[in-house]
Amino acid sequence: MTSSTGRSRVIYTPAPLTTAEKVRRARAWADHEVITRLVAARIRTTGRRRALPLDAVAAGIMLHALGRPTAxxxxxxxxxxxAVSPSERFALGFPPGAVIRYRPVLSGFHALREAMGTGCLVDHDHDLTADEQTGEVDDCPDGCPFTPASLDDVATGLVQASIPTTWTPPSVVAIDGTDVESAYRARTSSARADDDALRSPDGDARWAKRTGTDRRPSELYFGYxxxxxxxxxxxxxxxLPQLAAGLALRPGVGDRAGAALGIIDALRHVTEVLLDRGYTTSRAVNLARPLRERGITVTMDLHSTQRGVRPGPIPGSLWIDGALYSDALPEPLRHLEPPKIGDTATEKARARELFDKREAYRFTPLARRHDERGTQRWKGPALAGHLRCPNTPASMRLGRHLPTAGCARGGACACGKTVTVRDTDLERDRQPFAWQSTRWALSFNRRSLIExxxxxxxxxxRNVNRGYFRIPGLLATTLLMAVTLAAHNIERLRDWHLGRHQPDPWQVELGEEPSTEPMDRHTWTRGRRRPYRG
Known part of the structure; x- marks a missing residue:
């Protein structure tokens, strides 16, 4: 909503969640299938019973995260x-009269952490048998509850458990990484993995470099x-509300392509992904090819090593900035500089006008991709009706609003030809829209949501910085980070919908009465940029 003048935006802020609402949402999150399977994986039928149920401990951890703690x-x-009342503890799943002590809660946390690292959500309910000659494990009998899962699957499942079924997510995701500094210092500045593991209490953490911002310069940090x-x-x-869709944690800075694929595989409904250069500079076999095999398109920024002019697959064609063009493209349009971050919107629009002029000379798909051969047919710009070329007579009868190629009649011209492009040809740098064009910018700018x-x-x-997580280890940090993201989703869904006078999806899921509490109201006006006076 906007103010009466139209210059300001009206923002409504709902009241914080009540304790009863937090308890209901924490219990609903703990009842999700992923948490239920984690609990089932740690249930033992022999030995001493646990002082506190694991599902209640999981609900208690979520309740703590919903309070926006400092750590x-x-x-x-x-x-x-x-701090909650006995009835609210009972609603969380704790038995009546249960004594809440630190040690049983810590034991429950360790049990959940160990369940995440076993490689399966539910173990076999029978003894495994194998062929004596080949060593192949025999198939499980009908009804076996075994469910294999990676750490990325479980972490993403914990985050997805915070999204109710009444809210339908889109099929496009943006992925980015942020540093999670360990609370434990390494006693060496060496980046070697063996030194890190032996000299730090957090044996899984590694040294990594984070880029500088307006808050701090570029520096090394120890963590994930x-x-x-x-x-x-x-x-x-x-x-859309800025919700966390998935999570993959890695020690230091490494395996970015594997982390992105782990999240995408865990979500299972992704059709497009938005990535920056930290991911797309990976080798094609590590990211671009797996994404193509999964039928997922990628919109990405290009590194300086991915840009430039390269020979095309046939004479008269050129690869320029990851797209295939006819060499009729004028020389001034072949080497263009992208707009800078500090440029105004007008300056960026003018820069992209030059990139848009390339579109008339670009090859376009002629048919769908041939899956068996791993190829796709493309047609030249004159054949597609985007360019007038003297070597394609039919194109010269098109309107004069189209540009005319400067090709010599009878010369080696690819404007009216078709070409078969293999999937492996420049596969790391190709994407649906031409880089830095207006259509590309409208698509790629959605990546600012993850920022x-x-x-x-x-x-x-929140304050997810050094000291927010104080338990060492990859599994423990992943579990606490997933719970933090899930709590953020629950709060963000409520604030976003109530701020737009829409029902909270969790209210609908839990059958709660619509919120009638008044909301705080304030306006936000975009400030005018003042000219620099040096």
């Missing part, structure tokens, strides 16, 4: 569970990189 610690979780995905709308489509989500987690809403 995700087990002692803080224990205090949060103790959290690869987070968020949902993105269609270009120029309706806005906003990271800013909310790090500075604006």
């Amino acid at each position: 995700m610690t087990i002692s803080g979780v224990t205090r949060t569970i103790r 990189e959290a690869h987070i995905a968020t949902f993105a709308p269609e270009p120029q489509g309706e806005s 906003g989500l990271n800013a909310q987690l790090r500075y604006q809403v």
